[in-house]
Amino acid sequence: MRAGRSPSQTIGPFFGFALPWADGPFAAPVGTAGAIWLRGQLVDGNGEPVPDGLIETWQASLAGGRGFARCPTDGDGRYAIHTIKPEAVVAEGATHAPHLAVSVFARGLLRRVVTRIYFPDEEAANRADPVLASIHDPAARATLLAAREVDGYRFDIRLQGDGETVFFDV
């Protein structure tokens, strides 16, 4: 009999000296044409900031960068990632609207939560996106949409309670 896969355990509170690195938040380097900042706040079920979380983002298609970013949350639960807005991707006949895949790790999360960042100025692509279309509750769907800001977008993540972000089984 073959062994099954390894279970997840919490990242705990003491990863800060090991996992973050200076260039981690930069999926695209400084100076990349068209680069944006993705900023947001991670909050718990009481609406309190989560100051010991770790946010990771991945985007499959990114010219001029590694596509992956890692940013610890600060004392106010805030993160910031420097990247390029992704393109839509066509795969197996379906058009996936521009989005980033997001992992959230924290003390108290025995396994990561996974969500997606979609963009508010992609209405047609968002309507055709198979994942967004599968979420029928408009309020839940809205938790996956970033908000436009001057130099990029804002995407807050609520782990629990009113306005709880939609998380995916991945």
Added chain:
Amino acid sequence: MAGDRRQAAGVDPPYLHPDYGSTARRAPRRPLVRIEYGPGELSGPAGEALIAGRAVSGPADDLTRHGAGEPIGERIVVHGRVLDASHRPLAGTLVEVWQANAAGRYAHDLDQHPAPLDPSFTGAGWCLTDADGRYRFVTIKPGAYPWRNHPNAWRPAHIHFSLLGRSFSQRLITQMYFPGDPLLDYDPIWRSIPSPAARARLVASFDPDRTVPDWALGYRFDIILGGREGTP
């Protein structure tokens, strides 16, 4: 789809686990939304791209050589393979580790445990797996330490492991424990894993074949990632 993370009942802990108090306000309450894997879940960053420019004073896979002298504690070799759900080796994937020192103290500002810091030990390292999915670290055995989850709570000795895998769906953060540790049966984090067989997979095995004479004990810890990579 075989290999999908979600198909393995009893392996991953639930989000809400009352014995681990920090889950109370952080566990999502709504059910997860199942999605078919798309391009974003089936691909991931190259491991090499994630270590470029990361500074460490010494070899990144030898945690005993990051300070001015030798750290205090029991020197150990921890090695194993990183495999996908079909038990194929995952080459070139980033493995990161971090841990407390031999006294049970992390080199972290917020660790309040009144045990000594070791100026010769930081407790963080990384490596990329080779073509057979193998990794190897040299470190010292971490100590147990108290935490405030419940009265007289102690974490069993453990090494944190972060695995990138080769796709977003394979990403895993977990902990490696040591065989025979009496604290395991009292640990709400380890016990949050529903299946006893799955719990056992996080306990390394003593490895006499990789024990280096007159130098260090060997432990073997294989890691099997869920998810998958490829085209949707």
